[in-house]
Amino acid sequence: MNERIFGLDFGTTNSLAAFVADGEVRALTDNDEKPLPSVVWYRGSETVVGRTARAHIDSLDGGGTPGFVRSPKMMLRRDGPVHIDGRALDAADIVSEVLAHVRSQAELLHGHRIDRAVLTVPVDFAGPERRALRIAARKAGISVVHFVHEPAAALYAYLRNQLNYQHQLALLENKAVLVFDWGGGTVDLSICRVLGGVVKQIANRGNDNVGGDHFDERLRNHIRDKHSEHYGIFDLFSREQPGAAATLLSQCELAKIELSVHDRYTVLARDYIVGNQRERNLSVDVTRNDLEALSHDLVRKGLEEIDIVLEQARLDRHDIELCLATGGMVNMPIIWNGLIERFGARVPKLVNRDRIIAEGAAWIAHDQLGLQLSKPLEILVAGDQGRGEWLPLVDAEFSLPVENETAAATNRRFYCTDPRDGQAVFEFGKPRKVGLVQPKDERETVALLTMPVDQTARPLLERLECKVQIDHDYVAKVTVASGTEGRAVEKEIHSLDFGLALPQPNER
Incomplete structure (x- = not known):
């Protein structure tokens, strides 16, 4: 670069x-x-x-x-x-x-x-x-x-x-x-x-x-009330000049900034409303205490x-x-x-x-600097004693592609353990925490993919190829294809977690 x-x-x-x-x-x-x-x-x-x-x-x-x-x-x-x-x-x-x-x-x-x-x-x-x-x-x-x-x-x-x-x-x-x-x-x-x-x-x-815009709006309402009270105006909104509300809002944003440094600020808006010479120009003093009282709950x-x-x-x-x-x-x-x-x-x-x-x-x-996955992308497979087991498909250290690139992240082979209902269900997830992950740690499911299989086949016969590609928007496309039946299904995963890989010693 x-x-x-x-x-x-x-x-x-x-x-x-x-x-x-x-x-x-x-x-x-x-x-x-x-x-x-x-x-x-x-x-x-x-x-x-x-x-x-x-x-x-x-x-x-x-x-x-x-x-x-x-x-x-x-x-x-x-x-x-x-x-x-x-x-x-x-x-x-x-x-x-x-x-x-x-x-x-x-x-x-x-x-x-x-x-x-x-x-x-x-x-x-x-x-x-x-x-x-x-x-x-x-x-x-x-x-x-x-x-x-x-x-x-x-x-x-x-x-x-x-x-x-x-x-x-x-x-x-x-x-x-x-x-x-x-x-x-x-x-x-x-x-x-x-x-x-x-x-x-x-x-x-x-x-x-x-957000700060809410502070500006509250201060504007306060200043409107003060001006109306001072001159006994009961229909101020209907008498505001075109564009005057925006001008006052900008002035309130400036007042908020100035009140971070000073204790008092005068908000001015010329020709603010239609009226006589005395009331048409707005001039209201506000203090830091006023702003803090108006925005205390925010x-x-x-x-x-x-x-x-x-x-x-x-x-x-x-x-x-x-x-x-x-x-x-x-x-x-x-x-x-x-x-x-x-x-x-x-x-x-x-x-x-x-x-x-x-x-x-x-x-x-x-x-x-480049980006890496901060959490692995995992798949739930049948483990020993009938329990599900999470296996990494893409490691947390996987380097993400830059502009106009797509990276082949993994290509794994699995076999259908129980084809009797004619479907193989793939569950993809990621750990809820970062760092060293243990099998017992909680996972978050990010996608489910259902693949039609031959329900007449015996267990562990039909081969299923799982391929993961990640593009430059950090979207993973998972493709599962049957090595025996020739079918394929796809799913996109949009919620990958990624981190910034910092330069190592002597790289700067």
Whole structure:
């Protein structure tokens, strides 16, 4: 890989690209030194993307101006078209507009054509979402070299910035690391372990009901109420100027950011409503205490996610060796203090928390890191004494393919033990934990496949060939064929777990 392969963090609220040149990582922000909003505006025959589109969103009275799309990333989970302003659009087409905009801005700043990227994804993005995202990227002129989980990218960026990388890596071997990412759309948590030089996720949580956008909306409602109360206005919504709601929401986002540093901020919106000269201009003072009181329950719920994910991993707070706090919301003192109360000095203060995921992806591209399965893909077979036994089909160390490749993962031969009902049932699974797996450990079934067999044949006569291929979207295709009857059936498995293979000593 080289410096023209960039890292791309396609976020729910904002997106950001980064690249490495001359040993330094550079985030490709816009003219305001901020990430690019993931917003699309279909304005007639014109498509507007990014900050200009965000500035014109009018969410008046809880609705939205036709033609605007916020958080298109979540649309990749939907089946069927997305209806925007009377038009049926494919989600991949909408997402491609954002990715193309990020790419064009990156090329302007970088000075070179950029058409390959390491693209980060949430840990709960399965095969269908990754496929849809690759299609969107291709439409934007971007070839995806790798998909990398966002927490793994954040952790690698942190490690890459350490003076003694190998020493820090050794300290984290088999230790639990919590990546706590609170952004505008969601709060996402992932507990990782570094096992044998591979970053693996062992537990994940997400909550899209406490993202930073909810804080902005509450602050906007509070400011509306204050302005209405001051001037005795009882029909403020009906008197808001077109676009005024969006302007006020942007001002509230800015106020939230400023109140992380200052105790007081004045929210201004000129010509906010139709009215006389005194009441038409909005000017309301808000304090940090106001914001914290308005959002107290959101903060509590977001921080409670920590205890939930720890319980899921069967850990407690003392088991966390390092807590990486990323995302803009962590700048709020009440949230930051909540993390310090739980983990103390194990929460380093990151200066690049709004860029760390994109920068991690850029370093992964630059250092030519690969991905491996973090859990084996297994098959349940008949064992001794009539008990089922899980056997690995694809080992956890299997290296995943890069762009435009498909890897033959395994080709195993089995025999039908009981053909009397005319069917052979194949059950595929994976361990619920990472690391060394014992036969008694709990498994999660990921797919069932039924193969017709000759029910007149005697046991152990019909030979069944099982072949597994894994593509560049980390989707496994399982094919079972009868060596005697000539039949074959296929099944796709979309929920493989994968981790980031870190460079070994002397590789950097």
